[in-house]
Amino acid sequence: MSESFYVTTPIYYVNDVPHIGHAYTTIAADVLARWHRLHGRDVFFLTGLDEHGQKVQRAAARAGIAPREHCDTLAPKFRALWKQLAIANDGFIRTTDARHHAVVKRLLQTLYDRQLIYRADYTGWYCTFDERFWTEKDVQEGRCPDCGRPVEQLSEHNYFFRMSRFQQQLRDHIAGHPAFIRPESRRNEVMGFLQKPLEDLSISRPKSRVSWGIELPFDHDYVTYVWFDALANYLSGLEYLPARPSVDRFWPAAVHLVGKDILTTHAVYWATILMALELPLPRTIFAHGWWTVNGEKMSKSRGNVIDPSAMVAQFGEDAFRYFLLREVPFGQDGDFSRESFVGRINGDLANGLGNLLSRTVTLIGRCRNGVVPRADSASVTALDTELRDAATSLLHTTMPRHLQTDRIKYHRTLEAIWGLVQLGNQYIDKTAPWVLAKDAANVKRLDTVLFHAAETLRFLCFAVAPFMPNTAPAMARQLGLSLDFSQALLQHPIAWGDGPPAATVAKGDSLFPRINVATRSPHGDSMEPSAASSQPASPAPASSKPGGDASSAPASGGNDRRITIGDFQKVRLKVAKIIAAERIPKSEKLLKLQVDLGDEHRQIVAGIGKQYGPEDVLGKTVVVVANLTPAKLMGVESQGMVLAAGADDVISLVTLSDDAPPGTTVK
Ligand SMILES: [Zn+2]
Structure with a gap:
């Protein structure tokens, strides 16, 4: 039998619209899966959806439909996007699958039988949006440290997983397995987190508050906390999605790809749950970064959310993946x-x-x-x-x-x-x-x-x-x-x-x-x-x-060759003022210029260094080609071109009097 390779993405929360972040992780996983298939390895690439929890329950209630129906209308959007992005996943898991429920219940019962789950009173500050409790020291001015929404004090019985018991074992594992958490900076972060005493993890929610979830096998008044439910997908998916049960074949995972915001959930919660189940830990948990758009955080209110589907429709899936x-x-x-x-x-x-x-x-x-x-x-x-x-x-x-x-x-x-x-x-x-x-x-x-x-x-x-x-x-x-x-x-x-x-x-x-x-x-x-x-x-x-x-x-x-006036008009020439200039190291020809284009500043690399020093051009008003595709010269990005006279060697920059303000069109 050939070597196996198991790669996962997180399961995405079904209530989100698929955005660039989902696409990013899934494309990244797809590249690894394809690379290993090319090498003849037995690959299982799993992605899917997290469909439980209060937010889904509420959204469905607002729409006047059952939660399951709500999920059924949203799930196809993700599947359609993966098809559009040429994602070749082997499994697509939904946490509402009955077979997933069965596995989660079995895992919970195992931990309960081993007395690693206990019932206790809990009082804490609850954020409804994030569906989680915070301790007194986390909460500032009555607000959730994660999302900033108001939190409410709740007191309830809950079931807890004895996570604290595995703190030392986890630290030893991280210390002994440099590849376990990647990249290195993230590994250090988790190690830092584990300096503080690890608390036990609440793994239940009373049905009176959240009913849309997997019922605890040992107490019918509670459902499973969404994170426990969701993390278990990495195992449950192997039990029933491949042609035959394949936990032995594919576990431990070669790599879990996750966003940096859910690294702790994976590297601490999931890792200690696996330890409690006496299962091996994934070989690597790799945390990737976030995308901003034009330098700004992506958000619905800013209206700058990148829709991967629209990008693919306009530019093609391979260009987007690249x-x-x-x-x-x-x-x-x-x-x-x-x-x-x-x-x-x-x-x-x-x-x-x-x-x-x-x-x-x-x-x-x-x-x-x-x-x-x-x-x-x-x-x-x-x-x-x-x-x-x-x-x-x-x-x-x-x-x-x-x-x-x-x-x-x-x-x-x-x-x-x-x-x-x-x-x-x-x-x-x-x-x-x-x-x-x-x-x-x-x-x-x-x-x-x-x-x-x-x-x-x-x-x-x-x-x-x-x-x-x-x-x-x-x-x-x-x-x-x-x-x-x-x-x-x-x-x-x-x-x-x-x-x-x-x-x-x-x-x-x-x-x-x-x-x-x-x-x-x-x-x-x-x-x-x-x-x-x-x-x-x-x-x-x-x-x-x-x-x-x-x-x-x-x-x-x-x-x-003659060109038409239309051809010429494609070239956008603009007045620019050179506001900074320096030589590019190891190049006698290239100067790196910062230019003012009126409504924006640009960096332009110009091949005028033999004729001009930075001090000669500083403050000069010049003409630039403003719509040139950015390019790199000696590794430095150039976002335009400065006009100069001279066929091979530059003889003279094209300069203007100061009357023309930066940004003025030249035609
Ligand atoms: Zn919150």
Whole structure:
């Protein structure tokens, strides 16, 4: 039997609308599940819904329907979103399943029989919204420390789990298992939390207050506290969702992915419950960060909640998956903005991967009637072996290392994959196949170059497959490869040159149509994919060469092509004042400028450093291209371009008198 791999997301509270946070965790879990399936492991990926508790009960009452009916109308929204995001989960659990109830009752009875659950009076401050008690010292000015709503003092009998008894055992476990809580900063937080005495955990609610839950097997006047119920899903799901009961097969979980707000619940409550049940703890609990939107907290009242479904409808699921995992290190907080999303689509996806595929397939079509040639060993150069070595180590060394569940570095993985994309594009620029094609003496060298370009893309198919489940097969089809990415394709290492002989390429649609940022609807918010496929429809970003399709090679061609006034109007030129300037270390050419655009400040990296020092340009009024896709130069983000005269070397900045205020349109 192959090795097993069990990955979970938290079960999401059914009363929420699915938002970017839900999508983020679920996409992250999906990438791991796909990666391990590719390696032939027996994967179980579980997600689902938490459907009990007072909030559901109240919402249903307001709607005049039964709680179960209320859940039944909301659950499909989550399922539909997972389908839209190409999530390939193996199980979808709902805590209202009768079989889940049975497992929760059994676990409770076990703990009760072991005298690890007892009944006691409890007086505390209760927050209805969070459905939990707070102690006197937690509550400030009568308000919940978590949500800030007023709390009420309640006194009631309840059942308690003897969590305190496991404090030392848990501390020892965390100390002895560095991978148990990740990332490191979160592990330290939990250790800090465990410095204070751990209290026992209330695991019941009287039915007089909350009836929508799982009844305690040993007292019919109580239901189970939602957290106990919800956490138990990680075990109950294994009992009845796989084709056959699989707790032995999949437990302990390889990794629970959770948001940082519910880390304690998992690393302390769940861990001690498992200890009490004498079950092994999950190998890793990985806590990720939160998303803000344009620097602000996401909230309904601000109206800035990102609807993943709308993002996918507009930009595609693979671009969305890519952006979320590329933009921010997993474990840290991140900020979502349409500008950076569109920047990634146009830069990394369209100009990077899309362009590499498009030019390679076009060149093979044009030069070799579409049949991928074999390399001629006598004409292999260092450029070729560099590409081969980079692709091989990416797939078989770098990716496995970054995707280990105790590190999970999605952004580094994608950075490494896109390093190969860039190398591939540079390879085509340097080898210039369109030049080789002009001379019959170069026939073998041309074969070798085209083979290496195609082979790089074949490796990239495997690399992007876990992240972009629809892009990988689309690439494979264009490369003439028949690959089923749900199979264990990486169970054995992929070797350079072991693809099918004489694959025939088939040019298809561009993988990622560029998003035309210049097109704004009257409502001011629309960024439409441009109609032109792989051809840049708006100015190419300052840092990356458009690459050029084989048809337009060499890339400098086409300078004399006429444009319409409409083309020119796509370029938004604006007056800007340089308010800060500094040199970029290790670059004699680049200056990092901060410019005032009237209603906003921008950072622009300008290649004017040979001619100007920072002190020369400070305070100058210049003209900038304001709607350029952001790009990185020497690792520094540039959000525009400063106009200057000079073909190769800069001769003079285009400057204006101070009469024109920053932000003024130049036309
Ligand atoms: Zn609260």
